[in-house]
Amino acid sequence: MNIVLVHGAWADGSCWSDVIERLQADGYHVTAPQFPMTQLSANVARLRQVLARQNGPTIVVGHSYGGQIMTALGCSVVLSYLIFTQTEWRT
Numbered sequence: 001m002n003i004v005l006v007h008g009a010w011a012d013g014s015c016w017s018d019v020i021e022r023l024q025a026d027g028y029h030v031t032a033p034q035f036p037m038t039q040l041s042a043n044v045a046r047l048r049q050v051l052a053r054q055n056g057p058t059i060v061v062g063h064s065y066g067g068q069i070m071t072a073l074g075c076s077v078v079l080s081y082l083i084f085t086q087t088e089w090r091t
Contacts, residue, residue, distance in 0.1 A: 002030075031050055
């Protein structure tokens with residue numbers, strides 16, 4: 001099973017480091033690509049590129065703005081699951 005992690009607007013792929021370790025330990029193939037964050041269409045193009053490289057069932061998980069990137073894919077990509085996450089920050 002493949003899992004692609006899509007970061008939010010004020011982060012990069014490294015924000016998923018702890019999650020990646022846990023998922024890989026459970027045997028998942030995990031990708032947390034960097035996105036250009038220049039415009040939505042460029043981010044969607046990057047996600048399409050990453051998804052084209054996945055073999056087999058794929059789950060895409062997006063945090064915050066990453067959910068907008070996932071939604072903008074539309075129905076042209078076949079995925080197993082889309083998961084939208086939101087974190088509550090407490091100080």
